[in-house]
Amino acid sequence: MPTIAVLGTYDTKGDELEFVARKIFDSGMSVLRVDVGTGGPPSVTPDIPREQVAGTIDADLQTIAGDRGRCVEAMGRAAAKLLSELVDAGRIDGVISLGGGGGTSIATTAMRALPIGFPKLMVSTMASGDTSVYIGTKDIVMMPSVVDVAGLNRISQVIFSRAAGAICGMVAADVETRSAKPIIVASMFGNTTRCIESARPILESAGYEVLIFHATGTGGRAMEDLIASGMVAGVLDLTTTELADELLGGILSAGPNRLSAAAVAGIPTVIAPGCLDMANFGARDTLPERYEGRVIYQHNPTATLVRTNVEECRALGTRLAQQADRYTGPVTIVIPTRAISVISAAGQAFHDVDADQALFDAIEGSSKPVIRIDAEINDESFAVAAANELLRLLSLGSAERFT
Structure with missing residues (x-):
């Protein structure tokens, strides 16, 4: 059964991330919740806690707590290393995240570390205008959240549901490649x-x-x-x-x-x-x-x-x-x-x-x-x-x- 990483700040976006995780699970795929929050305790228990994420680069969350810029930078690097290891180990088949400015920066930093062709979808308040800083040269799908990623409502539920369906479709898609040529x-x-x-x-x-x-x-x-x-x-x-x-x-x-x-x-x-x-x-x-x-x-x-x-x-x-x-x-x-x-x-x-x-x-x-x-x-x-x-x-x- 394919597994999709639901990456995000579970302290501030826990309900929204869990909504997406449930939609993915209901579609017949497994979910791996990865917490990259650095504020209060997560509102949903993640499968991979923030301490484990930060540990991939030996970052001490207590030392950088309170400095939002340092937290975002450190968790972006840590998430990139963790997701790369998960992909190399064959533990995940796709990744999705939801976020505002900070969450988008963390998640897309991690996504840019993944191979071209690996399914990656970012639902973001920043998905308009120039998104090159987030996408870089990788095939990250940026999906506008339309409303802020701040709670569940009649608009966000539609957007998040479609996003869950999109990442499931990307993972399930039958990808054909030509015979290997140099x-x-x-x-x-x-x-x-x-x-x-x-x-x-x-x-x-x-x-x-x-x-x-x-x-x-x-x-x-x-x-x-x-x-x-x-x-x-x-x-x-x-x-x-x-x-x-x-x-x-x-x-x-x-x-x-x-x-x-x-x-x-x-x-x-x-x-x-x-x-x-x-x-x-x-x-x-x-x-x-x-x-x-x-x-x-x-x-x-x-x-x-x-x-x-x-x-x-x-x-x-x-x-x-x-x-x-x-x-x-x-x-x-x-x-x-x-x-x-x-x-x-x-x-x-x-x-x-x-x-x-x-x-x-x-x-x-x-x-x-x-x-x-x-x-x-x-x-x-x-x-x-x-x-x-x-x-x-x-x-x-x-x-x-x-x-």
């Missing part, structure tokens, strides 16, 4: 779509499953997380535009660790400076004043692109080269010398020979192999060359452990 991850953007679409069939025909990540900040972080998980055989990182957003303060930065996971994992990687000609911002009227007077391209009403200049391109090329130098596995940098995006080609809005040359020269400061290819990034010839280079690196034997 995975290659690839980065893509609207300005490099044709390139990846041309490269993908080459890799698939060689027996690989290709997973594509959109280089929008979250996509880059998700790709880095998957690489770090050990599930990836090779990387076709042709769209490194998130580095430009990190440098210029754009809205699609993937953070300072972009291009780091594959370096540590030591897996075959092909890198290109795809879309490093642009940093991404929101609507035109949100563009920082410091970029007024620069070469700007209005991609759509909510996306404004700023062309990277010579100095910025030199810095980006140096950054890419430095990251590549850290790779312990085989890596090749490929440069499409005629255009690094659709709009940097000759005659297009972001065509800038001097900026591109500064970028390319800085990249060639890397100690790793650099190949210049006389093509635009979306030319089939470049896509074929990049895909075949990755297959060559994979053939060196670094991917054998994945097959």
Whole structure:
């Protein structure tokens, strides 16, 4: 019988959590109540008490009692470790939680530690607006509580009942997966779509499953997380535009660790400076004043692109080269010398020979192999060359452990 962890603060949300637990039990599944409260005594006796949760990280609840911030942080870390252990031991098949700000922070911290595909549902007062701080790069389902998670009423009972049904359905769902093939991850953007679409069939025909990540900040972080998980055989990182957003303060930065996971994992990687000609911002009227007077391209009403200049391109090329130098596995940098995006080609809005040359020269400061290819990034010839280079690196034997 599947078991679902009902995680939450049983001192303040005990009745609500127990309502959900009963609905799950009535659906024919077992329940494991996990208390992460740090206030008064729980109103419902949990199966795993808060002391046991805190003990996973040797936290002393008496020491941090009264400091809400420390309590939330500590119980989030502790719950993450506990749930991971429960999943590894096969003791739970899904997790659900209810909460406001603090409870949501604790529960989603724990959920982010769990594997992609493991059922996780958060009913929260915070499930509106920007929930990226709670979801991160994981597949957490955020369900709005509509009313506050503060008692049972005609609205909350409906929401909690549906939430219980949803997590039971997620756990019971028959999940089909393809036959195991070694995975290659690839980065893509609207300005490099044709390139990846041309490269993908080459890799698939060689027996690989290709997973594509959109280089929008979250996509880059998700790709880095998957690489770090050990599930990836090779990387076709042709769209490194998130580095430009990190440098210029754009809205699609993937953070300072972009291009780091594959370096540590030591897996075959092909890198290109795809879309490093642009940093991404929101609507035109949100563009920082410091970029007024620069070469700007209005991609759509909510996306404004700023062309990277010579100095910025030199810095980006140096950054890419430095990251590549850290790779312990085989890596090749490929440069499409005629255009690094659709709009940097000759005659297009972001065509800038001097900026591109500064970028390319800085990249060639890397100690790793650099190949210049006389093509635009979306030319089939470049896509074929990049895909075949990755297959060559994979053939060196670094991917054998994945097959």
